[in-house]
Amino acid sequence: QVQLVESGGGLVQPGGSLRLSCAASGFTFSRYAMSWYRQAPGKERELVAHISSAGASTNYADAVKGRFTISRDNAKNTVYLQMNSLKPEDTAVYYCRCGIGRMDYWGKGTLVTVSS
Secondary structure, X not given: OOEEEEEOOEEEOOOOOEEEEEEEEOOOHHHOOEEEEEEOOOOOOEEEEEEOOOOOOEEEOOOOOOOEEEEEEXXXXXXXXXXXXXXXXXXXXXXXXXXXXXXXXEOOOEEEEEOO
């Protein structure tokens, strides 16, 4: 079955960096676009970044443009989110998502806390 497992979250000071990973299994990873979402306490889940199946096309939320970079390694079935210049408002649970046909698949998330 489809599985998405996020890792790499943690506590970081403002201005710091983290790299999140999402390991995928149970489907042909290289055929599908992937996305990162986040949900802050008391807020709705929001799209952070999206990458096409081959990695040639990426899109970002305005709030993270210039600071975050999404990438993928189809040989490793993994999508990454490099997060630089982190701000307290980036604090959230970060989720990996893949849409296959009519189904949406989500990981369980990894918590990122930006605080001094």
